[in-house]
Amino acid sequence: MTFYDRMQNTSDRLLVGKGQTVTITHIVPGTYDPATGGVTNTETEQTGTGAIVGWSNNMVDGTTIKNTDKQLLLSPLNTAGAVLDAPVLGDKVTDAAGTTYTMVAPLNRVSPAGTVVLYKINLRA
Numbered sequence: 001m002t003f004y005d006r007m008q009n010t011s012d013r014l015l016v017g018k019g020q021t022v023t024i025t026h027i028v029p030g031t032y033d034p035a036t037g038g039v040t041n042t043e044t045e046q047t048g049t050g051a052i053v054g055w056s057n058n059m060v061d062g063t064t065i066k067n068t069d070k071q072l073l074l075s076p077l078n079t080a081g082a083v084l085d086a087p088v089l090g091d092k093v094t095d096a097a098g099t100t101y102t103m104v105a106p107l108n109r110v111s112p113a114g115t116v117v118l119y120k121i122n123l124r125a
């Protein structure tokens with residue numbers, strides 16, 4: 001196990017201890033079906049661990065990060081201990097209380113030496 005693998009595990013352990021379980025839903029838009037007149041999207045879900053916190057006042061600019069946005073500190077590992085599929089802008093996040101947010105910019109990967117040890121994601125309700 002490399003140093004950064006250990007950092008990844010440490011990040012996960014801290015978030016499991018202090019965070020909550022979140023469900024990440026990735027939606028792939030389908031194509032229009034003229035026979036039915038609708039579009040069928042494909043959704044995939046994964047469960048991870050994160051902490052949802054407010055942004056510090058100096059980060060809120062009113063445009064990219066709004067006053068009502070939240071920051072998700074997300075473990076790079078899913079609840080089974082495997083590496084998460086990388087989240088992307090537009091994914092949905094549902095917290096333990098059932099509140100659903102959308103991932104909007106910025107979405108940052110903390111990845112020294114190419115190993116993701118934490119995701120820092122802006123959430124908008």
